[in-house]
Amino acid sequence: MPAYEFVKSSYSGGNAGQECVEVARNIPRTVAVRDSKRLGGPVLTLAPAAWDVFTADLRRRQP
Template sequence: MLGYKFVKSSYSGGNSGQECVEVARNIPRTVAVRDSKRPGGPHVTVTPAAWDAFTADLRRQP
């Protein structure tokens, strides 16, 4: 998986049964996102600019 180093998002819930997202930003020009409950499953990759725009929009939500 290209050596992605996933870390749990600070926005994920603390309980293991909740929705958990892991993000890897260690590969240049790539942000990878996956479901922490399926570490061997699929992941989505986006550009850092797209990820930053996405997370900025989330912060603007009420």
């Protein structure tokens, strides 16, 4: 498995126990996403273009 360098997403809540997503963008042509409460759990990998579309949609949905 590549050595992903995860950071907490700015979309995650700041309190423990909330919905927490970590994102790694240190591997070329890959964006990796995981649940910060399940560090050993599954990792979703996406193409950067797919991640950009996803986050753009999130920004459009914010009140």
